[in-house]
Amino acid sequence: MAARPEEPGNDAQWRTAGDRIQTLLDASAVGGTVARERAERLVGEVTDLYGAGLERMLRIAVAADRALVDSFVADDLVASLLLVHGLHPHDVERRIEDALDSVRPYMGSHGGDVKLLGVVDDVVRLEFAGSCKSCPSSAVTLELTVEDAVRAAAPEIVTIEVVAPEAAPTAKVIPAESLLRRIHQDERGAVSWHPVPELADLAAGEVGGFRVADTTVLACRVGDEVFTYRDRCGNCGESLAGAALHRRMGSAVGDAVLRCPQCRAHFDVVHGGASVDENIDTPAHLDPIPLLMRDGVLSLAIVMEQTGAGMA
Numbered sequence: 368m369a370a371r372p373e374e375p376g377n378d379a380q381w382r383t384a385g386d387r388i389q390t391l392l393d394a395s396a397v398g399g400t401v402a403r404e405r406a407e408r409l410v411g412e413v414t415d416l417y418g419a420g421l422e423r424m425l426r427i428a429v430a431a432d433r434a435l436v437d438s439f440v441a442d443d444l445v446a447s448l449l450l451v452h453g454l455h456p457h458d459v460e461r462r463i464e465d466a467l468d469s470v471r472p473y474m475g476s477h478g479g480d481v482k483l484l485g486v487v488d489d490v491v492r493l494e495f496a497g498s499c500k501s502c503p504s505s506a507v508t509l510e511l512t513v514e515d516a517v518r519a520a521a522p523e524i525v526t527i528e529v530v531a532p533e534a535a536p537t538a539k540v541i542p543a544e545s546l547l548r549r550i551h552q553d554e555r556g557a558v559s560w561h562p563v564p565e566l567a568d569l570a571a572g573e574v575g576g577f578r579v580a581d582t583t584v585l586a587c588r589v590g591d592e593v594f595t596y597r598d599r600c601g602n603c604g605e606s607l608a609g610a611a612l613h614r615r616m617g618s619a620v621g622d623a624v625l626r627c628p629q630c631r632a633h634f635d636v637v638h639g640g641a642s643v644d645e646n647i648d649t650p651a652h653l654d655p656i657p658l659l660m661r662d663g664v665l666s667l668a669i670v671m672e673q674t675g676a677g678m679a
Contacts, residue, residue, distance in 0.1 A: 381444055418452035425454055443661075450522060459521045460486050466520035470512045470659065472592065478639060479509045489525040491517060511657050511668050515560075519661070562664045566593050572612055574625070580669045584656060587612055587636045589623040594636050595658045595667060601642065601651035602632035612636065625653070 388410065395406035428435045436456050440446045449455040455462065460483070467481055474480055484492035493513065517524060561579050569575055569588040576598060577584045583598035585607050598606050609628045623636040624643060632651060635641045640653025657668040 414451075418454075421448060421452055422454055425449070429456075447519075459523065462520040463491060463517055463524075466516040467513070470516045473512055473657070473659070474509055481509075481513055484530065486521075486524075489523055490528055491521070491524050491526070492528045492530060493517075494530045512659060515657075515659060515661070515668075560661065560666045560668050562661075562666050563658075564664055566595070566658070566665050569593060572623075574610055574612055576608060579667055582656075582669050584667065585610070585653075586658075587623065587625065589637055592637075593658060593665070594640075595656045596636075596640050597654040597656060599654060600627040600630060600632060601634065601640065601653050602627060603630035605629040 392406055396403040440457060464483055467483060480496045482494045484494055517527060563579055566586050569586060571588055571590060574587050577586060584595050585598045586593055586595045600607055607627055610625050612623045612625055614622055625634045625636050633643045634653050635643050640655055642651045659666055
């Protein structure tokens, strides 16, 4: 894949442009059916006009330098516009493979992986492998990650078919439209994505606390990667404020352990927040929060937990 170009500073604005356009269209309905239809036709005419111009620009640019194709598709905003206008140069399998490659490092940190088995009639067949045994929330985390990557890269996909390793006779078929909805209805609560560009400013080895959607998030940078968790010790349940990263003696370079300032429990930040203490009867774990680069902006998937009194 081509190197990702520098992202413009206003990418967060453009990634929400579709929502703003839809809001304006809905507001036009106040003027009646005719006003709504005219507004939709206006948006359609403008979209078609810019689509035709984009197609000509793409043809001219690629004729001058074929390598520009990879630069275009490496830019999230440009790639999304190419998809909208049916101009993306890569077929659906290539786009999904590239998308899965982009999230494999995150999946690997939770002991998981995914393999594309094929795409037929807008149906994607995936095989999941591995799991983070110490982290019961990893299934939701990895499902969110893969669903988001596939939907962004191939919005035309209708169904995602998940096949267990060593091919079970029957597969679990998940309509793409309902995949995230099923997670929404999970006992854990509702899920929403929130841009958090400030996490990119964390220095190597730094631990920071952030408030996102009424949730306190603990972010840790290990090398080039940022790992995010709920600010709650998996052992004692207290805040991890004041915790610092360190590497255990004899461990590999790149490993990072977070110690709870309250109960002194230790957690592997890189591998799903799993406990590394051998003297605990029931190993605890931190609660990971999915962190992905969405349209050039770091974003968190906040899963709002249910309590007896409603959302936590």
